[in-house]
Amino acid sequence: MAGIIVNQGRITDIEGAIKLCPFNAIEDNNGVVEINAACKLCMICVKKGPEGAFVFQEDEKIEIDKSKWTGVAVYVDHLEGEIHPVTLELIGKAKELAAKINHPVYAVFIGKEVKDKAEELLHYGVDEVFVYDNPELKDFRIEPYTAAFEDFIEKVQPSIVLVGATTLGRSLAPRVAARFKTGLTADCTILDVKENTDLVQIRPAFGGNIMAQIITPNHRPQFATVRYKIFNAPEKIDTFDGKITLCELPQERFESKINVLKIKQKELEENISDAEVIIVAGRGIKKEKDLEMINELAHALGAQVAVTRPLIEAGWGDPRKQIGLSGRTVRPKLIITCGVSGAVQFKAGMLNSEYIFAINEDPSAPIFDVAHYGIVGDIYEVIPSLLEKIKSI
Amino acid sequence: MEIVVCIKQVPGTTEVKVDEKGNLIRDGIDSKMNPYDLYAVETALKIKEEQGAKVKVITMGPPQSETVIREAFMMGADDGYLLTDRKFAGADVLATAYALAQGVEKGGKPQLIICGKQTTDGDTAQVGPEMAEYLGIPHVANVKKIVELKEDSIVVEIDMPNTLETVEVQYPCLITVEKGIFQPRLPSYKLKKATKDKGIAYLSLKDLNDQDEKQYGNSGSPTQVERIFPPEANTDHEKWTGGGKELGEKMFVKLSELKFV
Numbered sequence: 184m185a186g187i188i189v190n191q192g193r194i195t196d197i198e199g200a201i202k203l204c205p206f207n208a209i210e211d212n213n214g215v216v217e218i219n220a221a222c223k224l225c226m227i228c229v230k231k232g233p234e235g236a237f238v239f240q241e242d243e244k245i246e247i248d249k250s251k252w253t254g255v256a257v258y259v260d261h262l263e264g265e266i267h268p269v270t271l272e273l274i275g276k277a278k279e280l281a282a283k284i285n286h287p288v289y290a291v292f293i294g295k296e297v298k299d300k301a302e303e304l305l306h307y308g309v310d311e312v313f314v315y316d317n318p319e320l321k322d323f324r325i326e327p328y329t330a331a332f333e334d335f336i337e338k339v340q341p342s343i344v345l346v347g348a349t350t351l352g353r354s355l356a357p358r359v360a361a362r363f364k365t366g367l368t369a370d371c372t373i374l375d376v377k378e379n380t381d382l383v384q385i386r387p388a389f390g391g392n393i394m395a396q397i398i399t400p401n402h403r404p405q406f407a408t409v410r411y412k413i414f415n416a417p418e419k420i421d422t423f424d425g426k427i428t429l430c431e432l433p434q435e436r437f438e439s440k441i442n443v444l445k446i447k448q449k450e451l452e453e454n455i456s457d458a459e460v461i462i463v464a465g466r467g468i469k470k471e472k473d474l475e476m477i478n479e480l481a482h483a484l485g486a487q488v489a490v491t492r493p494l495i496e497a498g499w500g501d502p503r504k505q506i507g508l509s510g511r512t513v514r515p516k517l518i519i520t521c522g523v524s525g526a527v528q529f530k531a532g533m534l535n536s537e538y539i540f541a542i543n544e545d546p547s548a549p550i551f552d553v554a555h556y557g558i559v560g561d562i563y564e565v566i567p568s569l570l571e572k573i574k575s576i
Numbered sequence: 577m578e579i580v581v582c583i584k585q586v587p588g589t590t591e592v593k594v595d596e597k598g599n600l601i602r603d604g605i606d607s608k609m610n611p612y613d614l615y616a617v618e619t620a621l622k623i624k625e626e627q628g629a630k631v632k633v634i635t636m637g638p639p640q641s642e643t644v645i646r647e648a649f650m651m652g653a654d655d656g657y658l659l660t661d662r663k664f665a666g667a668d669v670l671a672t673a674y675a676l677a678q679g680v681e682k683g684g685k686p687q688l689i690i691c692g693k694q695t696t697d698g699d700t701a702q703v704g705p706e707m708a709e710y711l712g713i714p715h716v717a718n719v720k721k722i723v724e725l726k727e728d729s730i731v732v733e734i735d736m737p738n739t740l741e742t743v744e745v746q747y748p749c750l751i752t753v754e755k756g757i758f759q760p761r762l763p764s765y766k767l768k769k770a771t772k773d774k775g776i777a778y779l780s781l782k783d784l785n786d787q788d789e790k791q792y793g794n795s796g797s798p799t800q801v802e803r804i805f806p807p808e809a810n811t812d813h814e815k816w817t818g819g820g821k822e823l824g825e826k827m828f829v830k831l832s833e834l835k836f837v
């Protein structure tokens with residue numbers, strides 16, 4: 184079994200040895216140092232402990248024949264045939280990966296009346312689309328969808344399978360991965376591939392501010408899910424030479440213990456907590472009318488507008504758009520604060536944003552402590568200049 | 577009826593950091609129940625109140641994870657299982673799901689298994705569906721509402737991006753529940769006292785049906801962590817000064833670089 188072996192003789196300071204582990208996995212059992220079930224195999228004790236005290240013992244590897252698995256496959260996420268854009272982004276990444284190892288790009292399209300929609304995918308450079316089109320596949324039910332996916336994998340034997348981390352993808356991908364008893368890495372933010380076709384999967388890990396590089400060295404296919412808007416969609420091309428293959432499944436494979444009773448359209452209300460880009464207006468805005476400039480910037484960046492509390496109090500904004508301790512917490516990819524001082528109550532609601540741009544004329548404003556890009560300047564000059572540049576493209 | 581709820585102990589905060597050399601650093605070791613799992617426990621208790629059920633909780637983790645089982649007892653859970661063994665350490669999603677499925681089977685044949693939507697440390701939302709596959713039962717993820725409890729099925733509402741779907745699933749099945757399905761109750765002092773000495777079933781590898789070490793922990797994990805490192809983004813703290821026009825142009829360049837325009 185793989186794990187850490189403890190060489191008792193090499194440990195002189197038991198107390199110190201226990202402290203090595205950030206997960207409390209090293210125990211003192213009446214003078215015998217042991218590793219408990221909390222071990223995450225992070226290797227800190229191996230690297231930082233006394234020489235030879237903690238040693239990583241690997242399993243004997245059963246090598247698989249990786250050459251039997253070829254192709255980078257993308258699951259086509261769709262709603263009644265309407266293809267979710269994450270699919271195209273994954274096709275873009277699949278093409279990049281496939282080019283490095285000289286593999287084809289596949290797509291697997293499961294649903295009802297989806298045949299005619301498959302051609303669109305060829306315009307993005309997919310070599311072969313495998314279509315499972317059956318009335319039984321109208322609604323997403325886990326067993327029939329898994330059965331179709333399983334059939335595809337058995338037939339095609341792809342090396343890599345990419346699935347969008349949508350609500351549906353997050354339910355389907357683990358089910359299929361478990362059926363093949365293979366690895367699945369969720370929410371990858373970076374993907375690459377090694378010469379030996381091992382997929383290099385990078386994602387945030389251990390719940391903290393850490394990235395992990397993960398591989399699936401001895402199993403195929405290699406499953407990864409990726410969220411929407413992580414990768415770029417490829418350009419659409421007019422000509423193509425990929426093809427469409429229709430696949431059938433015996434009726435009994437569609438059996439399900441799930442019965443979809445009702446599907447109700449949701450009213451789509453804007454929610455700043457879901458926004459990927461947010462522009463925040465603070466008290467640096469002098470008049471209500473000046474919010475137009477903010478709205479224009481938001482429009483140009485596909486963003487939602489949020490505000491600080493004083494603007495709510497002034498009646499210039501909808502309370503649902505307030506960020507902060509007494510408002511909403513947001514975690515967008517990009518947030519641009521305009522004339523916001525950065526009070527603790529405000530910062531509490533937006534600290535985890537991926538990129539924080541702050542425009543404020545006061546160089547000592549506390550917002551600059553959390554901003555990745557602090558722009559010391561007047562919003563009434565900076566924003567029009569930025570807008571002009573955006574419009575010029 | 578019998579319900580099993582999967583709960584996990586997670587770090588209290590995201591205090592895990594990594595230094596330049598890629599080593600993990602962690603200050604406190606404050607732990608708590610995965611917040612999403614509180615909703616799973618509450619859902620089970622609501623069903624118990626509605627029609628009577630035996631609610632069991634199960635967790636896989638180091639011995640100190642007992643705390644979360646005690647917490648579930650204080651909320652009203654009837655039984656607790658702790659899957660703990662050094663051989664379970666270093667498990668990825670597949671090995672975790674396998675061990676949990678084995679543990680669930682050991683404890684009987686529940687009609688309903690409830691998982692949280694995701695954990696705050698693993699954060700994959702995948703353990704539930706993989707467990708369902710191993711147990712050979714259907715699953716429904718993102719359950720937002722329990723609509724009806726029937727004799728041999730449960731009717732639930734699921735939250736899809738653009739739609740709300742009402743589906744009926746036959747028992748036995750597994751559901752993962754959304755945050756907010758019910759407001760989780762606070763642990764009760766009365767139950768705390770009453771369950772202080774309540775036994776918890778410890779399950780190690782030798783208690784499971786499948787005792788092949790290769791299926792568990794790091795050995796049973798197809799995915800391997802090759803390295804860990806600090807994230808690149810977010811460490812920049814630049815401050816720009818200059819004329820307004822120039823600053824606007826500089827912003828434009830940076831936003832283009834980051835692909836926002």
Ligand SMILES: Cc1cc2nc3c(=O)[nH]c(=O)nc-3n(C[C@H](O)[C@H](O)[C@H](O)COP(=O)(O)OP(=O)(O)OC[C@H]3O[C@@H](n4cnc5c(N)ncnc54)[C@H](O)[C@@H]3O)c2cc1C
Nearest residue numbers: 465466467491492507508509510522523524528544561562
């Ligand atoms: C219990 C409690 C809860 C609270 N909850 C919240 C909350 O949820 N959300 C919230 O927002 N607040 C909350 N507050 C209020 C908070 O303390 C601050 O008062 C508020 O966030 C300040 O908003 P502001 O930054 O827009 O305004 P100010 O603090 O007035 O800052 C305006 C900033 O704009 C800059 N500025 C002015 N003119 C320009 C210009 N032309 N160009 C560039 N910069 C300019 C100034 O230098 C200044 O830094 C809470 C307070 C309490 C006590």
Ligand SMILES: Nc1ncnc2c1ncn2[C@@H]1O[C@H](COP(=O)(O)O)[C@@H](O)[C@H]1O
Nearest residue numbers: 582636691692694695698700701702703
């Ligand atoms: N070690 C574990 N013990 C018990 N339940 C778990 C464990 N890991 C995950 N789960 C369950 O699976 C759900 C999803 O976890 P994750 O896939 O890690 O996001 C959690 O909300 C729990 O219900």
